[in-house]
Amino acid sequence: MGRYVARRLLQMIPVFIGTTLLIFLMVYALPGDPVRGLFGDKGGSPAVIASLRHQYGLDQPILVQYYHYMKDMILHFDFGTQIASGRPVTDVLSEAFPVTLRLASLSFAIEVVLGIALGIWAGMRAGRFADNAILLVSLLLISVPVFVLGFILKVVFAFQLNWLPPNVNDSTNYNELLMPAFVLATASLAYVTRLTRTSVAENLRADYIRTAIAKGLPRRRVVGVHLMRNSLIPVITYLGTDIGALMGGAVVTEGLFNIQGIGGTIYQSIVRREGTTLVGLVTILVLVYLLASLLVDLLYAVLDPRIRYA
Amino acid sequence: MRGAKSAKWVAIAAVVALGATACGGGGGDKGSDSKAAVDPAGKFSVEVGEPQNPLQPANTMESNGSIVIKSLFSQLVSYDDKGNIVYVNAQSVDTKDNKTYTVKLKSGWKFHDGTPVTATSYVKAWNWAAAPANKQTNSFWFSDIAGYDDVAPAKGKPKATEMSGLKVVDDSTFTITLSKAIPYYVYKLGYEVFSPLPESFYKDPKAAGEHPIGNGPYKFVSWAHKKQIEVAKFDGYQGPDKAKNGGVLFKNYTNLETAYEDLKSGNVDVLRQVAPKDLPVYKSDLGSRAVDKAYSAIQTITPAFYTKQWKDINPKVLQGLSMAIDRATITKTVLQGTREPATGWVAKGVLGYEPNVGGDVFTYNPTKAKQLIKDGGGVPGNAMTIQYNADGGHKEWVEAVCNSITNATGVKCSGDSKADFQADLDARDAHSVKSMYRSGWVLDFPMNANFIRDLFGTKSDGNTSGFSNKKIDADIAAADSASSLADSEKKYQDIEKELVNYMPSIPLWYYKVNAGYSDKVTGVEYAQDGDPILTGVQVKK
Numbered sequence: 001m002g003r004y005v006a007r008r009l010l011q012m013i014p015v016f017i018g019t020t021l022l023i024f025l026m027v028y029a030l031p032g033d034p035v036r037g038l039f040g041d042k043g044g045s046p047a048v049i050a051s052l053r054h055q056y057g058l059d060q061p062i063l064v065q066y067y068h069y070m071k072d073m074i075l076h077f078d079f080g081t082q083i084a085s086g087r088p089v090t091d092v093l094s095e096a097f098p099v100t101l102r103l104a105s106l107s108f109a110i111e112v113v114l115g116i117a118l119g120i121w122a123g124m125r126a127g128r129f130a131d132n133a134i135l136l137v138s139l140l141l142i143s144v145p146v147f148v149l150g151f152i153l154k155v156v157f158a159f160q161l162n163w164l165p166p167n168v169n170d171s172t173n174y175n176e177l178l179m180p181a182f183v184l185a186t187a188s189l190a191y192v193t194r195l196t197r198t199s200v201a202e203n204l205r206a207d208y209i210r211t212a213i214a215k216g217l218p219r220r221r222v223v224g225v226h227l228m229r230n231s232l233i234p235v236i237t238y239l240g241t242d243i244g245a246l247m248g249g250a251v252v253t254e255g256l257f258n259i260q261g262i263g264g265t266i267y268q269s270i271v272r273r274e275g276t277t278l279v280g281l282v283t284i285l286v287l288v289y290l291l292a293s294l295l296v297d298l299l300y301a302v303l304d305p306r307i308r309y310a
Numbered sequence: 311m312r313g314a315k316s317a318k319w320v321a322i323a324a325v326v327a328l329g330a331t332a333c334g335g336g337g338g339d340k341g342s343d344s345k346a347a348v349d350p351a352g353k354f355s356v357e358v359g360e361p362q363n364p365l366q367p368a369n370t371m372e373s374n375g376s377i378v379i380k381s382l383f384s385q386l387v388s389y390d391d392k393g394n395i396v397y398v399n400a401q402s403v404d405t406k407d408n409k410t411y412t413v414k415l416k417s418g419w420k421f422h423d424g425t426p427v428t429a430t431s432y433v434k435a436w437n438w439a440a441a442p443a444n445k446q447t448n449s450f451w452f453s454d455i456a457g458y459d460d461v462a463p464a465k466g467k468p469k470a471t472e473m474s475g476l477k478v479v480d481d482s483t484f485t486i487t488l489s490k491a492i493p494y495y496v497y498k499l500g501y502e503v504f505s506p507l508p509e510s511f512y513k514d515p516k517a518a519g520e521h522p523i524g525n526g527p528y529k530f531v532s533w534a535h536k537k538q539i540e541v542a543k544f545d546g547y548q549g550p551d552k553a554k555n556g557g558v559l560f561k562n563y564t565n566l567e568t569a570y571e572d573l574k575s576g577n578v579d580v581l582r583q584v585a586p587k588d589l590p591v592y593k594s595d596l597g598s599r600a601v602d603k604a605y606s607a608i609q610t611i612t613p614a615f616y617t618k619q620w621k622d623i624n625p626k627v628l629q630g631l632s633m634a635i636d637r638a639t640i641t642k643t644v645l646q647g648t649r650e651p652a653t654g655w656v657a658k659g660v661l662g663y664e665p666n667v668g669g670d671v672f673t674y675n676p677t678k679a680k681q682l683i684k685d686g687g688g689v690p691g692n693a694m695t696i697q698y699n700a701d702g703g704h705k706e707w708v709e710a711v712c713n714s715i716t717n718a719t720g721v722k723c724s725g726d727s728k729a730d731f732q733a734d735l736d737a738r739d740a741h742s743v744k745s746m747y748r749s750g751w752v753l754d755f756p757m758n759a760n761f762i763r764d765l766f767g768t769k770s771d772g773n774t775s776g777f778s779n780k781k782i783d784a785d786i787a788a789a790d791s792a793s794s795l796a797d798s799e800k801k802y803q804d805i806e807k808e809l810v811n812y813m814p815s816i817p818l819w820y821y822k823v824n825a826g827y828s829d830k831v832t833g834v835e836y837a838q839d840g841d842p843i844l845t846g847v848q849v850k851k
């Protein structure tokens with residue numbers, strides 16, 4: 001087990017270097033210069049532009065820039081400086097991450113609790129009315145775009161019923177985060193429901209379940225332990241990758257509800273060609289993805305006794 | 311997987327793109343229309359985005375930072391809504407030869423930390439900002455001052471740290487010597503770049519950018535990044551535009567739609583702009599609290615004169631193209647009344663603005679348009695493109711303009727989309743625009759010279775089209791060396807009339823502020839640069 005984890009952690013190193021280099025090169029390939037962009041339509045003093053470019057190392061070859069960036073990041077945990085504001089990227093990140101983390105965990109909780117509960121319910125009643133109803137609802141949730149759903153919820157719950165505030169002004173207020181978290185969770189929620197439903201329905205017919213029932217085990221134990229453990233494997237796989245998507249892919253939802261999180265920061269860094277900020281953000285997202293997938297693989301062993309890591 | 315980019319990003323990008331060039335231009339006090347009881351200590355909130363730069367006066371070029379800077383710093387002069395000079399921190403700014411200006415400061419002015427505002431506060435601040443080592447984005451604003459080239463040479467190491475043109479005479483007097491005479495120089499002094507700085511600034515300019523200390527009507531309280539910036543009324547303020555409220559909360563919004571929703575649900579008080587999505591309804595939603603007013607900015611399309619197509623074009627062709635654009639219909643339909651058809655190159659609200667400069671050249675007339683293009687030898691290739699940035703909400707009107715041209719004259723026209731503003735700028739700087747490009751200009755200072763000299767002089771900063779005309783250059787030089795401000799204004803008016811014969815660009819329309827405010831506040835007015843005048847806002851009890 002320990003050796004397996006160590007091996008997985010070592011594998012992360014090339015992935016980490018590869019992704020950061022790729023992002024760095026991609027930002028570099030985009031037309032437009034972040035320093036020139038600061039000056040807008042009117043242009044600026046060439047001396048100032050040159051000295052700003054020099055300060056941020058933009059006058060050096062791309063691989064040299066990458067080398068310096070990685071050196072600072074690994075040795076000093078220094079992610080560089082944001083070009084426009086002159087603030088350290090670590091500051092920018094430490095503002096945006098807690099916000100996104102709160103939003104993502106809230107919507108992850110909604111997704112797990114509601115998704116798995118609905119999935120089990122539908123799976124146990126496969127082919128019956130409840131199953132079909134849930135199928136229909138999940139289909140609807142998958143097909144409605146996020147911004148449409150967000151807009152409808154806003155109109156209904158904020159403007160007509162006045163139950164919830166329409167936008168997030170204080171990101172530590174979970175009351176304000178509830179609506180965006182739900183919107184963010186919907187699509188994944190539907191996938192989780194359908195995955196759970198299918199594997200529950202399938203496993204219900206499996207031999208080991210019949211054996212468990214024949215042994216005279218109470219129904220709660222058959223469903224709660226025997227059925228669930230096996231049925232959750234595909235769901236856990238999906239949830240693992242979804243953590244990463246929730247963290248980084250919330251651009252639309254964040255914009256819709258005025259949440260100043262990772263998604264919006266990524267979007268702005270791309271628009272302003274802020275390579276350093278972007279790579280810093282993506283690096284952390286890559287780490288989140290890698291750790292989540294490691295966690296998922298380890299969970300397999302817990303869920304399925306047949307799986308062993310040597 | 312999570313949905314495509316939605317329209318709101320386009321909107322905010324439009325604001326960013328516009329904001330990148332937003333500049334000075336304060337405004338005079340307006341009489342308030344308050345009927346309800348007013349709370350002089352009440353605070354109100356304004357929608358802004360996160361400022362891109364640290365809050366240093368010479369380092370703020372975009373609109374989010376500049377509205378905050380304007381509340382914290384006062385300059386020597388400001389302008390009223392007709393573009394006339396109002397003295398703020400200056401007692402007087404005198405000149406005999408338009409080259410050496412003597413500035414006398416009002417007495418008793420203090421910074422927010424209690425230190426006095428002296429002539430040194432100004433001179434030292436300007437020298438600091440001009441030095442390339444300090445990397446202030448607006449440093450080239452000091453380039454008119456004698457000795458700037460020694461402090462910030464285009465190439466090589468600086469030869470001096472102080473501009474020879476700035477001299478402190480005594481505590482309340484200093485002189486500015488320019489490298490050549492400019493009769494309207496006093497207008498430039500109203501821009502935020504020309505703010506004074508307190509002694510404490512130089513100890514740690516970076517920290518001062520996070521916690522600025524100015525001499526303006528408000529003092530800085532706090533800045534919670536990406537949440538809000540709070541400023542409070544400065545009781546020791548001596549200027550004419552004393553705050554009529556207790557302070558301002560600059561609330562951070564990532565897009566205009568959410569800000570508008572918050573205005574309706576009472577979470578924010580003053581907006582700077584309404585999102586395109588809400589334009590059709592905002593007047594019925596807000597009633598008398600909806601704002602619809604022209605401000606001093608203009609949208610144009612400019613031929614790239616360095617291309618084969620437009621190099622030796624007969625201006626008649628450009629006049630014809632101008633007459634083929636149905637401005638009245640496009641502004642009404644596609645742009646939903648948010649613009650006003652242009653009738654000249656100088657925007658409204660600016661000293662020297664004259665209505666209807668170009669006569670019928672700006673009026674839609676397909677028959678005459680066809681005739682003019684034919685007389686001028688036709689559009690080379692009988693096709694043209696208009697380059698624009700796709701992230702700025704320009705696509706719709708570019709297409710409408712193109713359709714209008716094609717329908718009226720048969721010249722093929724299509725949009726040439728660049729992914730975003732940066733890519734668009736890149737192409738313009740590199741002189742690789744294929745045919746025409748979209749361009750815009752927001753005033754730097756409210757005088758017609760700003761819309762002519764800075765765009766159409768052969769060597770002007772804002773001239774990216776390669777337009778070059780000896781007669782216009784000579785006229786500009788003559789207007790710059792005019793004996794008085796009024797004379798210079800007159801000469802620039804003559805140049806504007808002359809431009810019709812050369813067509814350096816095709817003006818389309820003037821921008822309008824489409825904004826609104828909550829029922830908690832009254833007396834909300836908007837200045838020439840489109841920003842609300844914060845000091846005049848009154849908060850109801």
